[in-house]
Amino acid sequence: MKRALVLGLGLAAAGCAPALREPPPLSTLATRPAGVGVPDVLAAADAAWARRPDVPSVRSAEALYLNIAQSDSDDVEALVGAVRAKAWLVEHESDSKKREELAVSAVQTAQWCLKRRPDSAACEYWLAIAVGLQAREIRATADDGLKKMVASLDRAIAADAAYDRAGPERILALVLVRAPGWPLGPGDPDLAVEHARKAVALAADFPPNVLALGEALAAVKEKPAAREAYLRARSLAQAQQGAGDPDAPEWIAQADQALTKLKP
Secondary structure: OOOOOOOOOOOOOOOOOOOOOOOOOHHHOOOOOOOOOOOOHHHHHHHHHHOOOOHHHHHHHHHHHHHHHHHOOOOOHHHHHHHHHHHHHHHOOOOHHHHHHHHHHHHHHHHHHHHHOOOOHHHHHHHHHHHHHHHHHOHHHHHHHHHHHHHHHHHHHHHHOOHHHHHHHHHHHHHHHHOOEOOOOOEOHHHHHHHHHHHHHHOOOOHHHHHHHHHHHHHOOOHHHHHHHHHHHHHHHHHHHHOOOOOHHHHHHHHHHHHHHHOO
């Protein structure tokens, strides 16, 4: 998987609503009907996902992945694809109500993933991302959501820290750097630096890992090192853009924004 979602967590304890509830049937979770008569649904879903940032294509991918998951009661990969697409759509939706609905649906789809494969690093990882998005969009779930995120990411790291180019380590670093600290939350910038360094050690050429390290270093006031990390991330993203990665422009924009913030 190429894309690594950077969660805008900026959270404070804001309520006590549970982050997880019993999910509804999979048949209710698609945001649009899947294509009819598609000869190779998985290939069509992957092709639609590859056309991002085209939003209608990502919506088609989400529906097609869920179509596969409904047809095969043992499938996990299509559920992962559906959560990934929903998470991307949350980040590219301007309507707050639709973002809420997508975030909740992403959580529910990830829960189905874990029902089918309780020991899956991928399912734990995407549940953590989905819960984080839900916490951001529905602040009443933030308190419980942060606890669930950290627990899911810890399990994902134990199962496969290298999944999604060190995704569990990367996202845990972002949670620790953006969440409030004790007693309101798990925030710990120093620990965030440790996890970000682990992510970079596992996948040094993946721009989001280096962006996460830059953010963690900035949080502990190591501005020169943070600037170096952001410049490195930008350079890596530019190379990825040249290779045709559809997510590279967003990584470049994130690096530019971060570098601007670092200016005196």
